[in-house]
Amino acid sequence: MTAATSTETRQAALAALRELVGRADAEFHEGQYEAIEALVAECRRALVVQRTGWGKSAVYFVATLLLRRQGAGPTVLVSPLLALMRDQIAAAERAGVRAVAINSTNAHEWSDVLAQLDRDEVDVLLVSPERLNNPAFREQQLPALVRRIGMLVVDEAHCISDWGHDFRPDYRRLRDLIAEMPATVPVLATTATANSRVVADVAEQLGSGGADSASPDAADADVLTIRGPLARASLRLGVLRLPDSASRLAWLLSHLDDLPGSGIIYTLTVAAAVDTARLLREHGHEVRAYTGQTDSDERAESEGMLKRNEVKALVATSALGMGFDKPDLGFVLHLGAPSSPVAYYQQVGRAGRASDSADVLLLPGVEDREIWHYFATASMPDRERAERVIGALGQTPVSTPALEAMVDIRRTPLELLLKVLDVDGAVRRVQGGWVATGEPWTYDAERYERIAAERIAEQQHMIEYERTDGCRMEFLQRSLDDETAAPCGRCDNCAGVWFPREIRKTATEAAAGSLDRVGIPVEPRKAWPTGADRLGVPVKGRIAPAEQAADGRALARLTDLGWGGTLREIFAAGAPDAAVTPQALGACVRVLADWGWDERPVAVVAMPSRSRPLLVDSLARGIAEVGRLPYAGALSFANGGPTGQPGGNSAFRLAGIWDRFRADGLEIPAGPVLLVDDQADSRWTLTVAARVLRQSGAAAVLPFVLALRG
Structure with a gap:
């Protein structure tokens, strides 16, 4: 490229940048133009690792505008989250870039989007990595798109890597997509959260050659990596260690209004997000829960409310994470720690992107390790x-x-x-x-063992972050292999504790009351599972109303902040079978008192139990005694009792318990019966037992369990 051409490219890029940000004096950050030049003038592959707020989106939007002016086809932007897509489309519109998306929420718009692509009216097409493997998209739209593609952008590219904190299998398909594209098509990958191992892995994926590439090795060597310092000067980090969930919630009730502006309160589980949001709302705080189970329209509404400062905070799981863009977000607070410093850096990076100061506080929990272990093992094949x-x-x-x-x-x-x-x-x-x-397929045991070992090491690093007496920002930078790491001068270890420690007595009482809340609905099964008839269970379709269970109740979920902790101890692996404690029995009685059933039960029946017979028997007898109800006894096992293990899918779970219970010898009254068990998971055990009791004369069966899983 000649000097004149280089100057023209820079001038055109700078003009596009100023149009993008709406400022006539805007200049490129260090590394931005270098990436744009590599993509536009040299058609290279580039990996940009820069802190949140640096302007990675400016690189691909400016490059897109310049490439389109040269006659290139549309940019395909692979983006992992709907919230991120929404922000990227809004940013594109501000830049004069025509951007559209194809995702799971806008199927009704797909035909219009494809028509726009055919008319060359799209500059950027946003797709999720999962969409790349949709058969219709892969076979009908993708081939034509590959032939016309002007640039491929992989956002949040750490998801490609097994070693990234948020690995997603669908991202691995991008290697195949890159291999199908002409080698002259530029490729850009961006992330703010990648250590050296992840950078090397992602660069290998980018360097996977191309449809007309003579040498994949040459392509690998040609990947331009631009890494910048990851320190966030606007963030003031701190860690506050408190003894339990009640004290963490009490601190939050005491000091949420003291935190600057509006922000995000992260929790590790859906139940914790929902319960925390409910407690805060009950005490006058404008907050909303935001989880992977929240309706997509409600999520979009909540994002907008936070951006407009119409709520103090969103109480969120990691579902609100990568790429969510509110430049003036005032704080990020964690009730429980993410499983690695890298994941933590990614989440706190939402704050202070365009402001001089933002507060970041971690309130770790004693249950964090247990939650980390659950999610780590659940994701391993x-x-x-x-x-x-x-x-x-x-x-x-x-x-x-x-x-x-x-x-x-x-x-x-x-x-x-x-x-x-x-x-x-x-x-x-x-x-x-x-x-x-x-x-042929073989299980790569060595690979998964290495990943598991790395996950454990990351968890230990997170504990070290909580306990370090050194600079916290420097610790996070070193976790990301940032060679520019240095003390920040702002965190609680550098400049002293900046957050209050005192907790109001009224807040302590309110938090304790919230955590002591009991009673979770247990919804009855109303249809038999698909495929059960192929496993020898002679049922299909809807369960006959005369054989259904009624609405049930559980004391609490195992994942709840309050009684969940007590229940996790009861059901922990290796925990001995023991009679129900007076405290737990008292809490169960409170659930029953608040139930509001149409007709009071006339008897109590227990489920038979192999693992916790003492617990179930004492719970059923205790409820019967307190409620002054006759105890009819326990169902008995039939045909050898249940087979299989909890946690299987519905058809197999049903097959393992079908015809395995009987009510022989029990005097079942004609009225409603309270059916007592220790826990509910798939609910098929309760469903089959209720059917047996209904067939034996019970007018209704009301299931009650100590713990609800999930």
Whole structure:
């Protein structure tokens, strides 16, 4: 490229940048123009690792404008979250970039989007990584798009890597997409959260060659990596260690209004987000819960309310994470710590992006390690399960629900496993479901052992962050292998504790009362699971009303902040069977007193139990005594009792308990019966037991359990 051409490119890029940000005096940050030049003038592949707020989106929007002026096709932007897509489309509009999205929420717009693409009226097409493996998109739209693509952008590119804090199997497919594109098509990957290992891994994916590349090795060597300092001068970090959930909530009630502006309160579980938001609202704070279970329209509404400062905070899980853009976000507070400093850096990076100061406070919990372990093990593929799935598939497509009934794996872990096997080339998603490819597949035990070991090391690093007496920002930078790491002069260790420690007595009482809240609905099953008849269970369709259970209750969820802790101790692996404590029995009585049933039960029946017979028997007898109800006894096992393990999918779970309970010898009254068990997971045990009791004369069956899983 000549000097004159380089000057022209820079002038055009600078003009586009100023149009993008709306400022005539705007200048490039260090590294921004270098990335743009590599993409536009040299058609290279680039990886940009820069702190949040640095302006990574400016790089791909400016590059898109320049490439489009040169006659290039649209940019395809792979973006992992709907919230991020919404922000990117809004930013594109401000820059005069025509951006549209294809995702799970706008199927009604897809035909219009495709028509716009055909008319070359789209500058940027945003897609999720999952969309790349949708059979219709992959087979009908993607080939034409690959032929016309002007640039590929992979946002939040750490998701590509096994070693990234938020690895997503679908991102691995991008390597195949890159290999199909002409080598002359520029590729940009961006992230704010990548250490050296992740950077090397992502660069390898970017350097996977191209359709007309003579040397993949040459392509790998040609990946331009631009790394900048990751320190966030606007953030004031701190850690406040408190003894329990009640004190953390009490601190929040005491000091939420003291935190600057509006912000995000992160929790580790959905239950914690919902419960915390409810407590804060009950005491006059304008907050909303935001989780992966929140309706998509409600999520979009909540994002807008936070951006307009119409709420003090969103109480969120990690569902509100990557790329959410509110430049003046005043604070980020964590009730419980993420499992690694890298994940923590990513979340706190939401704050202070365009302001001089923002407060970041971590309130770690004693239960954090247990939650980390659960999520870490849930995301790892299992050899036996994987082989079961591959063995069940052939060349005839099998839908996910049908496959679920064949392999005894629940829907969510099954879908994750299918993605991993798809990326590994063992299975393939097609119209109508999944097929086996016939390609040989071996379980990479060494790889998963290394990943598991790395996860454990990351968790220990997070504990070290909580306990360090050094600079906290410097610690986070070093966790991301930032060689510019230096003391920030602002955190609680550098400049002294900046947050209040005192807790109001009224707040302590309110938090304790909230955590002592009891009573969770247990919804009855109303339809038999698909595929049960193929497993020898002679039922299908809806459960007959005369055989259904009624609405039930649980004392609490195992994941709850309050009674969840007590229940986790009761049901911990290796915990001895013991009679229900007076405190737990008293809490159960409170649930029953507040139930509001149409007709009071006339008797109590217990479920038989192999693992906790003393617990269930004492709970049922205790409820009967306090409620002055006759105790009719326990159901008995039939045909050897239940088989299988809790946690399987619905069809297999039902097959393992069908015809395994009986009410022989019990005098079942004609009125409603309270059915007592220790915990509910799939609810099929309660469903089958209720059917037995209804067939034995009970007018209604009201299930009651100590713990509700999930």
